Amino acid sequence: MHRYSGVMARWQSDAQARLEDAALELFAERGFEAVSAAEIAGRAGLSKATFFRHFPDKPEVLFWGQDLLANTFRQAIADGAAGASPLELVRAAVLAVDPVFDADRHRHAATRQRLIASSATLHERAVLKRAALAQTMTKALQARGVAAGTAELAGLAGTAAFGAAYERWAASPTYRGFAGFARRELDRTARAAASLS
Numbered sequence: 001m002h003r004y005s006g007v008m009a010r011w012q013s014d015a016q017a018r019l020e021d022a023a024l025e026l027f028a029e030r031g032f033e034a035v036s037a038a039e040i041a042g043r044a045g046l047s048k049a050t051f052f053r054h055f056p057d058k059p060e061v062l063f064w065g066q067d068l069l070a071n072t073f074r075q076a077i078a079d080g081a082a083g084a085s086p087l088e089l090v091r092a093a094v095l096a097v098d099p100v101f102d103a104d105r106h107r108h109a110a111t112r113q114r115l116i117a118s119s120a121t122l123h124e125r126a127v128l129k130r131a132a133l134a135q136t137m138t139k140a141l142q143a144r145g146v147a148a149g150t151a152e153l154a155g156l157a158g159t160a161a162f163g164a165a166y167e168r169w170a171a172s173p174t175y176r177g178f179a180g181f182a183r184r185e186l187d188r189t190a191r192a193a194a195s196l197s
Contacts, residue, residue: 015050018044021044024062026043028111031118032058032059032121040061059125062116062122072097073140076096078140090158091190095179095183097178098177101169106169110171133162134152134159161186161189162182165181165184168185
């Protein structure tokens with residue numbers, strides 16, 4: 001079985017999916033800190049070496065899609081309409097990741113969020129990952145000629161909207177597309193930005 005995100009031709013292998021499922025089960029049962037990479041691999045019926053071929057460390061099991069998000073943000077901004085404002089480009093980038101957040105990802109999203117909230121290690125990793133996404137947007141905007149300060153503010157605003165949309169999407173008890181959550185948060189961000197002028 002393969003899972004396809006629908007964006008940028010990114011496949012998740014069967015082994016990677018099994019490791020992710022096993023990790024989330026074990027983390028939910030015993031807590032993040034009490035589970036080792038070897039135990040995750042064992043639950044998945046794989047070797048510890050296989051775990052480390054797919055993930056550089058244990059926390060990364062919960063963040064494996066980061067490169068996919070960054071690449072999608074970067075490409076959407078690069079492909080944005082000529083003359084689009086920085087906020088319009090950021091909006092396009094956030095909406096472009098909608099296919100990544102399919103029903104299969106939603107199945108583990110609430111558990112993932114609870115785990116991150118319960119672990120200082122995971123919370124710190126999430127903050128660093130979010131900052132990296134903001135940097136990706138900022139650099140992509142600068143590559144289009146947006147001034148550094150404006151690009152940084154737009155990247156931070158876009159990442160904040162993305163994060164708020166993800167949290168609401170993950171907390172939804174039933175699967176609904178990510179784009180609706182993203183549009184609401186992006187609209188709120190645009191209204192807030194307009195009120196500053």
